[in-house]
Amino acid sequence: MASKNDICRKIESIMPEAGACDRDFTVEYDERNHAWSVDLHRGDIHLKTFVEENEAETCLNKDRCLPLGLQIGQLKRNLELYRQS
Template structure:
């Protein structure tokens, strides 16, 4: 298995807007749900996304990270709408 640090670094590399916007971003393994919990927060917008183990592996090898990408894009779209 991989570490939360490895997963976090890969996701930040795939979605540079996380760092560009200064959003808080944390990754931890949730034993109860047997999935990775990704928490993203910017201002009053928050996203909690559960990433199943097999999906996390696909993200790490660069194959696929679609559901997470859609959630992140939607969150940042909401943030941009509120700024105008």
């Protein structure tokens, strides 16, 4: 299984505009949902998404990261839209 650090570094590399892990976003494994949660935050505003285990593994092991990149990109866009409203 992927590690938090592996996923953090991959997000930072494919989506540098998301910021730095543990500063601008956090990654934790959610046992209940059997998925990785990515919590993007700016100030007091937080938005969270879940990344399925197989998507994370495919990105890390086979370098097919389009689903992960799209998901994090959309999360970032939604956060920016929320901050503007």
